Amino acid sequence: MPITAFTRGGTEYVPEFLIAIDAATCIGCGRCYKVCGRDVMTLKGITDEGAIVDADEDDDDIERSIMVMVAPENCIGCGACNRVCPKNCQTHAPAEA
16 A cells, blocks of 8 residues: 655645666756755766766766666655656656555
8 A cells, every 4th residue: 555645735645756767768967856855866977888987987988977866765755856857767656555
C-alpha cells in the first residue's frame, strides 16, 4: 500500500519519488537540478567510452552531460523535477508503506 500525505488544506495525495533517470534520454540541461532543493541529483559527464565522470573533469574526454541521482533518499516526492524535464527521462513511483 502506497504512503499517503496531505496538503495544508487537507487533500490527500500519494507522493511519487524519483527512482531513476534514463541516461540515454537525459540531455543534461539542469532544469531538474535547479528546481530541486534537496540535492537529489548532480550533473555528470559521459565519456566516449560510456563512463560516467564528474562534470568538472577534462572536457575533452566528456561527450555529453547528464543528470544522475546522488542522494535519492533526500527526495520528498514533490515532482517538481519531472514537471520541468523537457525529455521526460525520469521515472517516479510511490513509496510502499
